[in-house]
Amino acid sequence: MNDWKYEVDKIRQATNLPISYLCGTVEQIRAESLRLEEEGWEIVAQASSSGQCSIVMIPSTAWEGVPRALLSLMFSEKLQAASDQSQLANWLHEIALGAPTPPPAGLAKQLHWQEPRVPFLLEQCREGFSWHSLAPILPDFFKGASLSQFPLPFPYLLLAVPLSALGSKLDEETGLEWASGLHDLFSTECMENVRVIVGEPVGQPPQLGDALTRALTLSSALRKFRPKTMVASVRQFPLERWVMMLGPETTESLQKAIEEMIPLPQLNAEQVETLETFFARHLNVSETARQLFLHRNTLLYRLDKLTEQTGLDPRQFTEAVLLQLLLLFRQK
């Protein structure tokens, strides 16, 4: 419904006739619409979702004949679209609750996207912050692009952005840049810490379910294993995602098998932080040292000590994989 605001602006500019878009809580909108109705305005379109209400109003006397008929036609289509959108939102809500269901019948037909959309899963890191405060910011940020926002159970919101709003093509690096930009937007303008996970473009609404499931899996993995990572793409952190998806019995037996092969002593918090950062930085010594605010030699000393203590050298790929798996199983 956020695109109604832009449509109304366009209609006003094109026709030079009075037309108003109102958005707010149900109570606010009821009070304001009553006031306008007393002044001779009428409601052309109305929709509500998650406690938020949007209406479009016009003064009856100013809109007559052909312009009035065209306006009604336009908004009857939009109301149908809003209803389909609400069906899609409910389905995604079910998926986020952990109850995967097939997409509603006919969804692809009713809600046909003209172009692929890029899903961004937004995750609040603080209770008491309402997604409603983002409503006016996101369309402005994406310069009026037609966005779909799907509020999900706390702490999530799924945002689907038309691919053209992000440029002609989207590789992983560009996707991460946009995700960082969104994270930056919430930090700077709303002073809120929001984790942003960018998915791969999806062609039609029914594919949004799979995209959401992948993003939710990564979100759980990050919360568990990389709580400080605030921006990610669904292709990143494959080991973390894999461990997160394993059932408790499989996790236990795998952990047991690896620990029997390599008895790893308990590591202290500093060692765990060093290893986690080293793995997150793809075994790059310089970047890890910078991230940990350490001198490179101090990091090398710590890694040598870890090798001495565990018998595994984290600088060697295969040994790093074993160490990382052991750490992930222990953390899980």
Add this chain to the structure above:
Amino acid sequence: MAKVSLQHIYKKFGNNVIAVNDFHLEIEDREFLVLVGPSGCGKSTTLRMIAGLEEISEGDLYIGDRRVNDVAPKDRDIAMVFQSYALYPHMNVYENMAFGLKLRKFSKAEIDKRIQEAARILDISHLLDRKPKALSGGQRQRVALGRAIVREPQVFLMDEPLSNLDAKLRVQMRTEILKLHQRLNTTIIYVTHDQTEAMTMGDRIVVMKDGLIQQVATPTDIYNYPVNQFVASFIGSPAMNFIKGRITEKEGRLVFDAPHIHVSFPEDKAKLLKERGYVNKEVTFGIRPEDIYSDNQFIEANPFDSSIEAVIDVVENMGSELYVYFTNVGETQMVARVDAREGFKPRMSVKLGMDLSKCHVFDSETELAVF
């Protein structure tokens, strides 16, 4: 512009973890306050509580005269500059800086005025048409600062804003932020792990460890009068030398006694040690590297027995001075900062003199400073 008052602030995670423990401090209007400490000391958590990004578990937070514990972060009239400077990828520098003001419905003229002024201060006027991708790290960080400046907040919060920059740029931006503070004349609360940044930038420094404030003072006082061994070791590079030993009385003088080192305290320091009951007690002796001299004139002129014999392990040549590392004082490695013209080399035997008027003594149990 506003003062910020943190009254007995706590941050607790679960039942056992206290990330910030009774943080109590008045930050003056227009002050540049630096929170410094090692990783995990609670400095960023404190800043994030001021910003509203973390909830305060206990205590009261005031910005100006308003209690803001329950005020939404966006309504606290603060601006925060973070370590990462992603910027908005599709907007040029001008649009990046204008975006927040547009949301707040400022007029075009006012937006333009603020952006031009901020760009002039930050020396980025020539970059206003560029997209973030075409900017260097330092330029991006300036834009991030610009976005905060145009909002004209009461308080600026900066969380490690320079740590993603290379060493040379960091030094340059340090000066820029100081100049910015002088021009904007507003309150800045700045978090860093880097003691050099803290020393060079802060009007006052708060040194933190394990969630607790260790000391709040001006950079000079923190450096010269550390309240405990942690502060003494954390501030200063190379770090202060510490030697464990005992205070004894010999022929009417108080002596610091450790293997291979026996130095007599000047009268004023001896008096303090006696008054506080440290005679015949274990203590930690501290001396900064620049208070160890290599020139004979100092050693001969020093009225007290303060010299040590040393065999040099390593010499780091810094150009204007040498860092001379030696380990033959007991088991402890020590370092002295001496004139580069001394021409010291590893394995040389040298005699070094300590300026005992500048030495420190710490209680071995509590680690608190005696002086």
